[in-house]
Structures are given as structure tokens and as C-alpha cells.
Amino acid sequence: MATPTVAPAQVAVAAPRARQPVRRRRRAFFWLALLVASVLFLYPYWWVATASLKPRSQVFDNLLLPRNWAFGNYVAIWDAAPVFDWLVNSVTVSLAAAVAVTLSSALVAWGFAYYRFPGRGTLFALVLSTMMLPTAVTMIPVYLIWNSVGLATTQVPLWAQNLFGSAFYIFLLRQFFLGLPRDLFEAAKIDGVGHFGLFWRIAVPLCRPALIVTFVFELKASWSDLLKPLIYLRDVELFTLPRGLKAISDRFGQAGEQQWELVLAGSVxxxxxMIIVFFLAQRHFIQGIATQGRKG
Known part of the structure; x- marks a missing residue:
């Protein structure tokens, strides 16, 4: 009795079809896990946003939508505190800090990546070792330095420290610079481009995604920083938004007038x-992170 033969082409077609249900189940599980994680991540933000639009008696009712909308909470907090001045201060300080650390870290990273000099590895390891120092260790010496030059009660310490670079961003940008073809710079040197021109005209345009990542990281870090404004700022008109939010919480929160809807409006x-900034910079941000993953 002859056994039926199966053509190799039929086996090749049947194998992917057999794996399709498994792939569908994996994809469905992936999307379900992503949905659950998104809900868990977004729920606190949704709660804060909706609670800020509720009357005082309904703030903690845990409803997803307010029964009675209270848009006047934002008007009240705007009138109760100089929120606009704090917003301008935060924008100024955050932009200055982000620009300062991006440029200074890029210059240092370019030096470590391009130039060959004795002790380069040791010096780079020394720079990275500064990341092991806790902020609390350098807090008092840094304050004494700013106090000795008469700037301890101004906004300058909030951003001027970034003029000396950051070890984390130096490492991040150095890894990107190392991935650039060195022949490109050698050809530019033959054409008469100077040392700074190699950095500014060639390296900077090629590493723009990494620079944007550095800028956004520091912008967010400076925007949400509360510790340094608590240490240096005394004048209410110089407060940043996090420092102002602390003042609002002290006045209207647990130890104050118990007007949590105003505290939540200030939080929003x-x-x-920062949500708007991340939305606008999303394409460059993802591109920079993906490129760093390949270079690293």
C-alpha cells in the first residue's frame, strides 16, 4: 500500500499557519498587559486632574468624573498666590539649567571622545566617580561657596552649577560621539576646519538626538526640583513652581485651611x-534613546 507523500512546499506553508494562533495569543497578551500598565500609570494623574475640578466636599469621593464641575478652583489658586510669577521663574531657571548642562557636558564629552591624551581613561573614570557622591555630602560646601560670593539667596545657584557639566550626561554624550566616524573629522581638518569647528559644525548636528535627550532630562529635573529652591530661595517672588506648590500645600493642605482642591489645582x-514638553519632543526623545542603545 503506497504512503501518500507531502510536498516540501506544503510543509513550509503549513508551519507558519500552525504558529499563527500562538502569535495571536502572544500579541493579545502583550496588548492586555500594556493596557493594564497604562491604566495603572495614568490613573493617579487622572485622579489629580479630576479632583482639582471638584468642590471641596467631593475631592476625595474617588469618582472618575466630577458630579459638579468647579473650574473656579484654578481662578482661586491663581488669585491666592503669584502662580504666574512662579511659572516664569520655573521656565527661566529650567531653560538656563538645561542649556548650561547640555553645552558644558557636550564639550567635555567631545574632549574625552575625540582627543587622545595620556591619562584620558583615568580622568574619565574620575569624572564618573563623582556620580557616587550623594547630594547631601556636597550640599553644605556648595552652599558656603555661593554664600561667600553673595548669591546664596538668588536664583543663580539653581542653574549656574550646570555650567560645569554633569557626569551622567558626559557619559551619555561621549558614547554617542564615539560612534561617529573619525574619518569624517579627519577630512574636515584637511579642509581647514578648526578644533571648535569640528565640534560645532560636525559633531553637534550629528548628535542632535542625544543633545535633545540631555536637554529634556535636565529640563524635567530642574523643573521638578524642590530641594535647591528650599535651600536658596527666601523671597516669595523668586519661588519656582515646586517651591510655590510647597507653600500652597502648607497654607491650604493638612496644616492649613484644608482646601485640597486648590493644592491639586496647583499640582496640575x-x-x-512637562507633559506638553515630552509630547512635543517625543520623536527626538525616542530617537535619541534608541540610538544610545545601539551605540552603548
Whole structure:
């Protein structure tokens, strides 16, 4: 009795069809896990946003939508505190800090990546070792330095420290610079481009995604920083939004007038600008992170 033969082409077609249900189940599980994680991540933000639009008696009712909308909470917090001045201060300080650390870290990273000099590895390891120092260790010496030059009660310490670079960003940008073809710079040197021109005209345009990542990281870190404004700022008109939010919480929160809807409205005002920044910079941000993953 002859056994039926199966053509190799039929076996090749049947194998992917057999794996299709498994792939569908994996994809469905992936999307389900992603949905659950998204809900868990977004729920606190949704709660804060909706609670800020509720009357005082309904703030903690845990409803996803307010029964009675109270848009006047934002008007009240705007009138109760100089929120606009704090917003301008935060924008100024955050932009200055982000620009300063991006440029200074890029210059140092370019030096470590391009130039060959004795002790380069040791010096780079020394720079990275500064990341092991806790902020509390350098807090008092740094304050004494700013106090000795008469700037301890101004906004300058909030951003001027970034003029000396950051070890984390130096490492991040150095890894990107190392991935650039060195022949490109050698050809530019033959054409008469100077040392700074190699950095500014060639390296900087090629590493723009990494620079944007550095800028956004520091912008967010400076925007949400509360410790340094607590240490240096005394004048209410110089407060940044996180420092102002602390003042609002002290006045209207647990130890104050128990007007939590105003505290939550201030929280939304503080958080919303960073959400907009990440939304606008999303393409460059993802591109920079993906490129760093390949270079590293």
C-alpha cells in the first residue's frame, strides 16, 4: 500500500499557519498587559486632574468624573498666590539649567571622545566617580561657596552649577560621539576646519538626538526640583513652581485651611508643562534613546 507523500512546499506553508494562533495569543497578551500598565500609570494623574475640578466636599469621593464641575478652583489658586510669577521663574531657571548642562557636558564629552591624551581613561573614570557622591555630602560646601560670593539667596545657584557639566550626561554624550566616524573629522581638518569647528559644525548636528535627550532630562529635573529652591530661595517672588506648590500645600493642605482642591489645582499647573514638553519632543526623545542603545 503506497504512503501518500507531502510536498516540501506544503510543509513550509503549513508551519507558519500552525504558529499563527500562538502569535495571536502572544500579541493579545502583550496588548492586555500594556493596557493594564497604562491604566495603572495614568490613573493617579487622572485622579489629580479630576479632583482639582471638584468642590471641596467631593475631592476625595474617588469618582472618575466630577458630579459638579468647579473650574473656579484654578481662578482661586491663581488669585491666592503669584502662580504666574512662579511659572516664569520655573521656565527661566529650567531653560538656563538645561542649556548650561547640555553645552558644558557636550564639550567635555567631545574632549574625552575625540582627543587622545595620556591619562584620558583615568580622568574619565574620575569624572564618573563623582556620580557616587550623594547630594547631601556636597550640599553644605556648595552652599558656603555661593554664600561667600553673595548669591546664596538668588536664583543663580539653581542653574549656574550646570555650567560645569554633569557626569551622567558626559557619559551619555561621549558614547554617542564615539560612534561617529573619525574619518569624517579627519577630512574636515584637511579642509581647514578648526578644533571648535569640528565640534560645532560636525559633531553637534550629528548628535542632535542625544543633545535633545540631555536637554529634556535636565529640563524635567530642574523643573521638578524642590530641594535647591528650599535651600536658596527666601523671597516669595523668586519661588519656582515646586517651591510655590510647597507653600500652597502648607497654607491650604493638612496644616492649613484644608482646601485640597486648590493644592491639586496647583499640582496640575506644575505638571502640565512637562507633559506638553515630552509630547512635543517625543520623536527626538525616542530617537535619541534608541540610538544610545545601539551605540552603548
Amino acid at each position: 499647573i506644575t505638571t502640565l508643562p
